[in-house]
Amino acid sequence: MAENDYIINVIGLKKAFKVSKREEGFGAAIKSLWSRNHETVYGVDGIDMKVQRGEIRGLIGPNGAGKSTTIKILSGILHPEEGQVNVMGYVPWKERQKYVKKLGVVFGQKSQLWWDLPPIDTYALNREMYKVPHKRYLELVDYFKELLQIGDVVHKPVRQLSLGERMKCEFVCAMLHEPELVFLDEPTIGLDIISKENIRKFVKQVNQDLRTTFILTTHDMSDLENLCENVTIINKGKVVYDNGMSRLGHYFSKKKLIDVQFKEPLDRGRLDEYTLLSSDELTATIELDLDEDDLRQFVYELLGKLPVQDINIRNIPIEDVIRDIYTA
Numbered sequence: 001m002a003e004n005d006y007i008i009n010v011i012g013l014k015k016a017f018k019v020s021k022r023e024e025g026f027g028a029a030i031k032s033l034w035s036r037n038h039e040t041v042y043g044v045d046g047i048d049m050k051v052q053r054g055e056i057r058g059l060i061g062p063n064g065a066g067k068s069t070t071i072k073i074l075s076g077i078l079h080p081e082e083g084q085v086n087v088m089g090y091v092p093w094k095e096r097q098k099y100v101k102k103l104g105v106v107f108g109q110k111s112q113l114w115w116d117l118p119p120i121d122t123y124a125l126n127r128e129m130y131k132v133p134h135k136r137y138l139e140l141v142d143y144f145k146e147l148l149q150i151g152d153v154v155h156k157p158v159r160q161l162s163l164g165e166r167m168k169c170e171f172v173c174a175m176l177h178e179p180e181l182v183f184l185d186e187p188t189i190g191l192d193i194i195s196k197e198n199i200r201k202f203v204k205q206v207n208q209d210l211r212t213t214f215i216l217t218t219h220d221m222s223d224l225e226n227l228c229e230n231v232t233i234i235n236k237g238k239v240v241y242d243n244g245m246s247r248l249g250h251y252f253s254k255k256k257l258i259d260v261q262f263k264e265p266l267d268r269g270r271l272d273e274y275t276l277l278s279s280d281e282l283t284a285t286i287e288l289d290l291d292e293d294d295l296r297q298f299v300y301e302l303l304g305k306l307p308v309q310d311i312n313i314r315n316i317p318i319e320d321v322i323r324d325i326y327t328a
């Protein structure tokens with residue numbers, strides 16, 4: 001594949017932050033008023049990353065790994081000390097005005113919509129800002145209203161919307177200028193399962209219909225399983241995995257964690273047959289290495305054998321996946 005077929009091409013990216021270093025204690029606090037020691041922390045430390053046009057790429061890693069720093073550089077908010085960055089033919093922190101017209105951003109934790117206005121008003125303001133032709137704007141609003149079933153929702157003030165409704169509207173807001181590339185930062189955080197699925201369906205559909213490239217940052221493994229063919233995992237500012245989901249599939253489809261809460265204190269001996277990650281008298285976290293069908297059978301048997309008050313099934317955390325990759 002030719003180098004310019006990539007929508008994102010990053011080589012040797014490094015970003016350093018200067019942070020003040022202070023010893024603990026009252027004396028050190030006073031001393032630091034006059035003299036400060038600084039140390040250099042690398043937010044990203046030599047990242048290479050290539051993304052093809054039309055991909056939905058997962059960008060994941062534990063807290064503090066360097067995901068936000070990478071996204072901030074790719075969207076032109078920060079500029080790096082070292083490395084080459086080419087996104088859609090631009091160096092993101094130069095020619096910012098032209099560049100941002102081709103870019104969309106959705107933050108699960110931050111709203112781009114005006115709180116007291118209905119989303120449709122924010123859309124109209126954005127149309128002006130991005131100079132979207134009126135006819136195309138109307139076509140797109142209709143397309144998104146139909147796709148997301150938000151015909152009525154876009155006319156209610158944002159503060160009256162549920163989180164799921166608001167997230168759908170946030171997406172539309174990021175898409176109306178038809179960006180070629182969209183950063184999705186924890187887009188499903190806090191949503192219930194149905195709303196998560198709606199958002200995923202929407203991302204898939206838009207990816208197919210408009211060929212939008214998405215970079216998805218998430219801590220939810222189901223987002224990755226459902227949306228991404230390729231995943232880049234960052235840890236401590238470096239890429240530790242950059243490949244297909246299939247190799248990671250093992251962790252997601254076969255390993256599950258089951259958190260169980262018991263109705264009454266339990267003798268530990270009754271848990272001997274399980275692989276326990278943690279347990280006390282009233283709770284246990286069991287690790288399973290099973291296929292989905294066996295999972296149902298396992299839960300069924302567990303409910304029959306033990307006095308279960310509550311049960312929660314989850315994928316193994318990304319931190320554990322990374323640890324396994326290191327030790328594999």
Ligand SMILES: Nc1ncnc2c1ncn2[C@@H]1O[C@H](COP(=O)(O)OP(=O)(O)OP(=O)(O)O)[C@@H](O)[C@H]1O
Nearest residue numbers: 017019041042043062063064065066067068069070
């Ligand atoms: N403005 C800053 N000043 C100093 N250090 C910073 C700054 N921004 C990020 N860092 C440091 O760079 C490292 C990477 O941070 P970054 O926010 O990119 O991680 P992240 O992967 O997005 O984490 P999270 O999942 O918690 O958001 C961390 O050690 C962080 O403390």
